[in-house]
Amino acid sequence: MPTIKDVAKLAGVSTATVSRAMVTPEKVSAKNRKKVELAVAECGFTPNAIARNLRTRESKIVVVILPDIANMFFADIVRGIQLVAEKQGFKVLLGDSVHTVKQAEDYINLVRTKQADGIISLTAELPTSIKDDSTIPMVMACEYFTGFPIPTVRVDNAGSAKRAIEYLLELGHTHVGCITGPMENPICEDRKQGFIDAKLEAGEGVDNLCFESGDFSFHSGYSAFQRLHNQYDMTALFCFNDMMALGAMRAAIEMGIDVPKELSIVGFDDLLFAEYTTPQLTTVRQPQKQIGETAMMVLAKLLRGDTVPQDNVIPTQLLVRSSSTANRRG
Structure with missing residues (x-):
């Protein structure tokens, strides 16, 4: 592959002149620019992308x-x-x-x-x-x-979570568990607030025992459900994403809990496989x-x-x- 030295030798100029001709052509005489252009074409040299970016100030x-x-x-x-x-x-x-x-x-x-x-x-x-x-x-x-x-x-994470909980309340579920994501994350703060707002507006109290945290992974939903099941008597579960919802569903089924007859589950995202699970996952669709x-x-x-x-x-x-x-x- 030809180098800048090859271009300089062919053009009869210094490597510094070749570099300037590519990066700051206005600082090179028209005669030398022409020599460099011809040498580049003849030897098939491809200018360094970084040098080109410095000249155009954009990389695309x-x-x-x-x-x-x-x-x-x-x-x-x-x-x-x-x-x-x-x-x-x-x-x-x-x-x-x-x-x-x-x-x-x-x-x-x-x-x-x-x-x-x-x-x-x-x-x-x-x-x-x-x-x-x-x-x-x-x-x-x-x-x-x-x-x-x-x-x-x-x-609208808060509004979307609120609508999901309102839906579960409309189905008669007053004991709704929740598997959150990492609570230092702003989207998790908003989804939790939506959960709380829906419960309070319906005149329902919020039991801190109904919350367990995960990290958005399938495994964290699986293990969080096991912890939550041991501390909170719920008929429905809301998870902050579909991966955790499916992990929780797997844990529930392994425990002999019928989904949805004994436990309704709602996720968030609408991943591709959400409608291909058994049962199909109710979820908040993010486009x-x-x-x-x-x-x-x-x-x-x-x-x-x-x-x-x-x-x-x-x-x-x-x-x-x-x-x-x-x-x-x-």
Whole structure:
């Protein structure tokens, strides 16, 4: 593969002149620029992408930071991002932060070094400094911070959770258990508040024993249900995502609990397999593809210097399936 030295030798100029001709061509004479252009064409040299980025000040690459690339919830969001990115002339680079701030910062530094133009973050596990760094074009999707000027694309987590609990109350379930996600996460705070608001507005008390926490994984839902079952007598269960709901369903069935005759279960997300389980999972549908498409459209506007709305809320839908039914205990 030809190098910059090969170009310099063929053009009869120094390597420094070749570099300047590519990065800052206005600083090189027309004669030498022509020599470099001819030499590049003759030997088939491909200019370094970083050098080209420094000249144009754009890479046409956006970084999407995920907390866990193995979590299938993000698949349709990324698909939505990519569809819009291609139309806007951008390539998408996926970065798995594996739930670490350090790894997320490494991807953010790609923008600081001009190797990427902007970021869509699907995780809130980010360095504190990013919250006040207005030089980094960033959009938060699904996750969000409160009180910081970072454009966000999200669903109404509190309102959606409230509607799910209202539905269970309408079915006669007054003893509703809840498996939360990590409570330091703003979306979990909002979903818990929606749960509490629905109960209080219905004149029902909230027993702290009805809550158990998980980490959004299948296994955490499985083990959280076992703990919850030992401390709280419930006829229905609300989980903060589908993975934990399915883990809880597995644990309940292994304990000999009939779902939904003895226990109704409601999840959140509407993952692909939610309607293919037995019983099919009642859940709050997040329109993942639309979230991704909207996030990329907002970032593209941000990169063009356009004014963008700070809070973009996408509607959800409660999908009633066979994992929930009327309370039969009376």
